[in-house]
Amino acid sequence: MVPSTHELHLLSLSSGLTFHHRAKKPVLYGAISQVRTPSCRLIQVEEDILLWKVCEKLFDLQLWDWQKGEILWVSSCSSQQELQSRFLTFDFLQQRYSADAVEATLLNSSTLLLLLPEEQELRAFSVEHWRRTRPIDIEHVDSNVNQFVCSFHLPPTTEGASIHAPSSRMFFNRPATFPDTKPIISPDPSLSILCLQLAFTHFDPEFYGVRTETHIFLIHAAAIATHVKSVAISPPEHPAPCHGILWDDWGPSSTRILWLSTWGFPSWISTYGSRTALIFSSPVGRAVDGEDFFDVLVLDSHPSADLRTHLSPPILVSAAVHAERMCERFGIQFPKESDTEWEGWCLRENVRTTLPFRAQYHKMALPSYLWPTSAFLTADGVAFVVSSDVADKPGGYWVYYV
DSSP states (O other), X not given: XXXXXXXXXXXXXXXXXXXXXXXXXXEEEEEOOOSSOXXXXXXXXXXXXXXXXXXXXXXXEEEEETTTTEEEEEEEOSOSSXXXXXXXXXXXXXXXXXXXXXXXXXXXXXXXXXXXXXXXXXXXXXXXXXXXXXXXXXXXXXXXXXXXXXXXXXXXXXXXXXXXXXXXXXXXXXXXXXXXXXXXXXXXXXXXXXXXXEEEEEEETXXXXXXXXXXEEEEEHHHHHHHHHHSOOOOTTSXXXXXXXXHHHHHHHHEEEEEEOTTOXXXXXXXETTEEEEEEEEEEEEOTTSXXXXXXXXXXXXXXXXXXXXXXXXXXXXXXXXXXXXXXXTTOBOOOTTOOEEOOSSBOSOXXXXXXXXXXXXXXXXXXXXXXXXXXXXXXXXXXXXXXXSTTSOOEEEEEEO
């Protein structure tokens, strides 16, 4: 085993956390460029493809065929000032991004998506291309596969505005489907939402300083996948020019932009299928009854969601406070029903988005002895990962139905 490695154990939940029977190599050893002990920031599985991000000041992105135990693609950096790939060099990654600024997700088992704030675009890469040119081992990753399939331009910004990379994030969680299970009701993976949190900055002479505005982008992931499929992928020996798709050709009909005020920043953002959860820590702190409260806004972008429902009390809301009031409290601004255009300090005029959604507000409480470290959406609830400062009351998961 290489001394500087991370181990990834492939286990099966259905067989009691034993090694997965489909994994040819039950433990994956990923060589990393870290000097200090890194942390794992991302593990994502789409069918037989696994995306793995290790990060501690530096970063390593690794793409595996976990069933065959084969490495398909690796990109890593050796310093924050000079980001250089050890195995695969992308010119747009060099000298631009810190570790936390490199956001990646698997759109499906055939497409890798990267968020590139400086270029103000999303870039899609072909996993199938890497399958065809897979290396012998991690030391022989093909350095010639540096052509992305296409890029998706984000809405144009005003002059002097830019996206602050370290404050920008990408969230995506497509519900998995299993042939051996037949649930009565399950989310449709084809309706999954890709969520971007983008922090725009702009120097305003009248303001005598830098203005910052944070936007939430709800994107219909299938629309991106459709565009990727429509772009012809040339053979490796004859790579085609990379295809750029302008915002007006994909964004308005497949996206909804929301604006967050600087004092209404969510503690956690999570997606699951067509729903996105914005989870806010309550500003009032600990309640007198020994409970901590969290304000949760669930945005459902299912095609049957009605634009009008987010402006009126949601029928299925679980609290007396309306979603609209909660949005106003935290500075979340929605376009009116008859006005889907958006204008801010950093985005140009007439940024139009029309993806339908419905907002539901939920107030959730945790006992004060539990400390949440993260929170995420499930198929039918919001789960808090909690630790405890009481010996006889261990931490674990605290789940609310939504």
